[in-house]
Each structure stands twice: as C-alpha cells, then as structure tokens.
Amino acid sequence: MKKNNRGWRFLYKSHRYAGLFSAVILIMLAVTGIALNHTEDLKLDSQMIQSDTILDWYGVSSPTDFKSFSAGQHWLTIANQQIYFDHSLLLKQQNRLLGAVETNEFVAAAFSNSLMMLTLEGELIEQSPFEAIVRIGIGSQQQVVIQTETELMASDDGLLSWHPYHNKQIKWSTPRQPPKSIAKSIKHSFRTSVLPMERVLLDIHSGRFFGYAGVVLVDISGILLILLALSGCSIWLKHKFRALKLRK
Amino acid sequence: MLKNILFFTLVSLFSSLQAKEYQSTEDFLHQVFSGAPPKPKVLWLKKDIREKVSHILQHKPGFLRTRYWQTPEQSVWVINEVGKTKPITVAVVIKDNKIDVLKVLAFRESRGWEVKHDFFTDQFKQNTLTDKLRLAQPIDGISGATLSVKALTKIAQMALFFNRLILNEKK
Numbered sequence: 383m384k385k386n387n388r389g390w391r392f393l394y395k396s397h398r399y400a401g402l403f404s405a406v407i408l409i410m411l412a413v414t415g416i417a418l419n420h421t422e423d424l425k426l427d428s429q430m431i432q433s434d435t436i437l438d439w440y441g442v443s444s445p446t447d448f449k450s451f452s453a454g455q456h457w458l459t460i461a462n463q464q465i466y467f468d469h470s471l472l473l474k475q476q477n478r479l480l481g482a483v484e485t486n487e488f489v490a491a492a493f494s495n496s497l498m499m500l501t502l503e504g505e506l507i508e509q510s511p512f513e514a515i516v517r518i519g520i521g522s523q524q525q526v527v528i529q530t531e532t533e534l535m536a537s538d539d540g541l542l543s544w545h546p547y548h549n550k551q552i553k554w555s556t557p558r559q560p561p562k563s564i565a566k567s568i569k570h571s572f573r574t575s576v577l578p579m580e581r582v583l584l585d586i587h588s589g590r591f592f593g594y595a596g597v598v599l600v601d602i603s604g605i606l607l608i609l610l611a612l613s614g615c616s617i618w619l620k621h622k623f624r625a626l627k628l629r630k
Numbered sequence: 631m632l633k634n635i636l637f638f639t640l641v642s643l644f645s646s647l648q649a650k651e652y653q654s655t656e657d658f659l660h661q662v663f664s665g666a667p668p669k670p671k672v673l674w675l676k677k678d679i680r681e682k683v684s685h686i687l688q689h690k691p692g693f694l695r696t697r698y699w700q701t702p703e704q705s706v707w708v709i710n711e712v713g714k715t716k717p718i719t720v721a722v723v724i725k726d727n728k729i730d731v732l733k734v735l736a737f738r739e740s741r742g743w744e745v746k747h748d749f750f751t752d753q754f755k756q757n758t759l760t761d762k763l764r765l766a767q768p769i770d771g772i773s774g775a776t777l778s779v780k781a782l783t784k785i786a787q788m789a790l791f792f793n794r795l796i797l798n799e800k801k
Contacts, residue, residue, distance in 0.1 A: 475716060507694040508672075509710075511655055542670055542697075 390620065397613040400606045407603040414587040418580070426580040436582065437573055444569045450560035451491075454484030456504065457560045458491050461572045465491075467504035469567045471575065481518040481555030483526060490526045490541060492518035492555075497528070499541055510541070519554035527552050651719075651736040652746060655708050658721050658735060659699055662706055670697040673792055686763055686787045687711070696792060704730065705796065707789040713739045713778040720782060722754075722789035727797070729754045732786055742778030751782070759790035 421427055431437060445461035459466040460479035466472060467489075482491040488507065489500040492515045499507040514531040521527045525536040527547055536547035559565075582591065589596035659667035672695045675683060683691045699706040704725045710717040716738035723731040732754040734746040744750060750772060758766045765787060771779045 501694070505694060506692055508696070509693070510697065513654075540672075542672065 393613050393616060397610060397617060400610050400613070404603045404606045404610065407600060408607070411587060411600070411603070414583045418583055418587060421580055426583060427578050429579040430575050431577040431579060431582060432574050437577060440577055442573055442576055445572045448565075448569075449479060449557045450564070451479065451482040451555050452558050452560075453482040453489045453491070453555070454502075456482075456484065456489060456502075457564055458482040458489070459560060459564070459568055461568055464572060464575070465498075466564075466568050466571070467500065469564055469571075470504065471571060472500075472504065472506065473498075473509075480515055483518055483520040483553075483555050485520065485524045485526065488540070490518065492528065497541060508541075517554055519552040521547065521549055522551040650738065650743070653733070653735050655719075655721065655735060658708075658733065659706060662704075662721075662723055662731070663699070663701065668699050668701055670699055671796075672697055673796060679795065682763060682791065683788060686791065687784050698792065698796070700796065705793050707792055708735065709785045709788055711781040711785050711788075713742055713781040715739065718745075718778060718781050718785075720785045722786060724789060724793045727758055727790070727793065729757045729786060729790065731755070732782070734782070737778075739778060742772075742775035744772050744775050745778040745782050750779075754782075754786050757786065757790075759787060759794065763787060763791055765790075 417424060417426065445464075447463075448459070448461050450457050450459040457466075457468050458479065460476065463475050463477075464471060464473070465476050465479065476493055477496070478494045480492040480494060482489060484490075484502070487502075489502060489504075491498040491500065492512075494515060495511060495513060496509055497512040497515070497518075498509045501507060512528070516529045516531060519527045519529070521536055523538065525538045525547070526541060527534065527536045528544070529535075534547045535544040537544050560568075585591035589598070589600035592599070653661075673679075674695045675691060675693070680691060693710075696707065696709065704723055707722045707724070708719065709722065710719050712718070717736075718734060718739065719736035721731070721733050721735050722729060732751045734751065737743050737746055753767070753769050754765075756767075757769075760766050765783065769779065769783050769786075
C-alpha cells in the first residue's frame with residue numbers, strides 16, 4: 383500500500399514539474415504556431431527582419447557580389463542578384479549585370495541574358511531577352527551598342543531593332559566605385575531584405591533558432607507532453623475511481 | 631557551426647532556382663510565323679491603360695511598354711507575370727480576338743509547374759475577353775498551383791486586352 387502511495391506521489395510530482403518545464407516551450411510553440419498558421423494574413427513572408435542582432439546571429443553579411451556601373455548621373459548596382467537604381471531596390475533575382483549606359487531618353491542595362499530599359503527616373507520600361515551579351519556601351523550618335531560573343535550590334539530605335547556596328551567610337555560601360563552614400567545604403571538595404579519573419583518564426587518553432595540544443599529541447603518537450611497527457615489521464619482516472627468507490 | 635547551419639538554411643531557401651526555359655521567345659516566334667517573324671512593335675502603357683492593367687493584375691504593372699508581333703491574321707504577346715515570387719514567361723497568340731495558343735515559355739517558381747502542360751493551357755483556347763476585362767470562359771484551377779493558375783489567367787486577360795487596344799487603334 384505504501385509503495386503504491388509513493389508511486390502516485392512520484393506521478394503527481396513528475397506531472398507538476400514536467401508541466402512547469404514544458405510550459406515555457408509550449409507557450410513559445412503555441413504563439414509561433416498560431417502566427418505561422420496565418421502567415422499570409424500577417425504577411426510574415428514579406429516582412430523582413432531589420433534587427434542587426436538577429437541578422438548577425440543568422441550570419442547574414444553584406445553582399446559579396448557587389449558591382450556598380452555609372453549611367454550618366456545615375457548608378458546601377460548588383461548586390462547578390464538584387465539590382466539597385468541609385469539607392470532604391472529595382473529588381474530581385476537577376477543574372478550578372480554587365481554594364482549600364484544612359485542615352486538622352488532612357489537608361490539601358492545589360493545582363494548576361496537580357497537587356498533592361500529604364501526611364502531616366504529609374505522606372506522599369508521593359509526587360510527583354512538577349513542572348514550572349516559580353517558588354518554594353520554607347521556609340522558616338524547615342525546608339526546603344528552591344529558586344530555579343532560573335533558580333534558588335536547597335537540600336538538607335540529604343541532597343542527594338544539591332545544592326546551591325548562598325549564604328550570604333552564606343553564608350554564601354556565598366557564597373558566603378560559608387561559614391562560612399564550609395565554603397566552604404568545599398569549594403570544596409572541588402573542585409574535587411576533577405577531574412578523574412580516567417581523563416582525566423584519557423585526556426586523558433588522547431589528550436590533550430592537556438593541550434594542543436596534548441597531542437598533537442600523541443601523534442602524533449604514533445605516527449606514530456608506525451609507523458610503529461612498519460613500522467614494527467616492516470617491521475618484523472620484515479621480520482622474518478624476513488625469518487626465512485628466513495629459513492630458506493 | 632550554428633551560424634553556418636542557419637545561414638545554409640537561409641541561402642538554400644533563397645537561392646534562385648535555375649529558370650526552366652521550355653522554349654525561347656525567338657524559337658516560339660519562328661514556329662508561329664513559319665520562320666519569318668515580323669519586326670516587333672511596342673504598346674506603351676499610358677496612364678489609362680495602366681489603370682486597366684492594374685485592375686487585371688490586382689497590382690501595378692512592373693513595365694511601361696510591351697512588345698508584340700503582328701500580322702493581319704494574328705498577334706503574338708510575350709508577357710511576364712509573377713506567380714508567387716518569380717516571373718512566369720508566357721506567349722499568347724491571338725486570332726480574331728480569341729486565344730489561339732497559350733504557351734508557358736519559362737517557369738521559374740519551385741511549385742505550380744503543372745500549368746505548363748497542354749491539358750491546362752488548352753483551356754485558354756478560343757477564350758475571349760468580356761467588357762469587364764475577364765475571361766469569358768472560366769479556367770479550372772489546379773490544386774497546389776493556385777498562384778501560377780492566377781498568373782496565367784491574368785496574362786491571358788492582358789494579352790486579349792492589349793490586342794483589343796491595337797485593333798481599336800487601327801480603327
């Protein structure tokens with residue numbers, strides 16, 4: 383009889399402490415779980431983490447592939463596949479930027495497999511496929527000149543048609559060091575545009591945010607939850623039977 | 631170590647998947663125009679057109695002009711629209727104000743690629759545009775590819791709308 387009481391006492395204590403231990407993690411799981419269930423409503427996938435501490439924790443560094451080209455008064459920069467017009471993010475997930483030029487009417491930027499046309503204010507007019515571009519430049523009559531792997535071509539009708547170009551007077555676009563203010567704001571903008579809130583919440587939910595120890599902790603909480611459910615049911619049944627016995 | 635794991639997860643999440651190009655625009659044009667495509671023309675999206683395109687897309691268009699290739703019989707439009715995060719490139723051939731062919735030229739998303747198949751794109755054939763700028767015939771969705779289906783539907787609406795504009799210009 384005494385042994386039996388000791389067993390129940392142990393169960394009560396275990397139930398209490400297991401509950402206390404897993405409470406914090408349970409609340410964390412519940413909060414992150416509810417938030418993740420409403421990812422689209424809360425726009426978690428488009429809200430980017432701005433905190434330097436969290437960005438550092440994830441190892442998000444400044445862009446490694448950073449190249450700028452001047453186009454008249456403006457600067458086109460590629461930072462890890464993101465294209466910036468002066469300070470502003472223009473497009474994401476672009477191929478290699480090869481150069482940019484400014485005509486009297488528009489700005490043209492060349493990528494390895496496409497040509498982009500922008501207004502002088504940096505608004506995208508069009509991006510069209512163009513294979514095997516090597517470099518872009520501007521001719522003596524303001525023509526946009528493209529050197530492909532096989533030939534030299536120019537366009538003087540707003541990038542609609544191309545003809546062979548033989549004039550040697552071409553000012554090729556080459557990478558240049560942008561003004562410090564532009565480089566600084568792009569680097570900051572890049573860092574704060576890669577880590578969505580959804581990713582962080584998912585990592586907190588799974589415990590990965592805290593490393594391997596976090597995953598183990600969440601696993602232990604899961605096991606404790608199963609034990610809590612079993613011990614809770616056992617305690618409830620014990621009380622139920624005792625009540626029935628007393629009634630008899 | 632932890633940083634590396636987290637950063638690797640992050641990088642793998644964001645790493646751009648290789649664009650799957652099923653057919654180049656040039657090849658498609660050669661196919662449609664039997665090897666002799668006409669010179670491209672452009673339709674500029676003036677303010678009133680932009681408003682209607684915004685209505686179709688449910689967001690502002692990310693371009694100010696679009697190219698098209700036209701003969702007396704047909705017009706061809708190559709339009710990009712983002713499904714979830716990346717643009718899908720679609721070519722639309724229009725004859726007599728009806729869609730004759732709709733083909734996915736490039737699909738860059740990780741999900742929803744089922745929309746490239748003929749069983750889906752054939753639904754657009756002979757579809758027309760209503761006065762409310764909607765497709766006259768409804769398009770059946772594909773579960774798991776909702777956003778891609780929406781993107782293709784919007785492209786079809788836009789192409790029919792643009793075609794209507796260039797025909798009205800001629801009149």
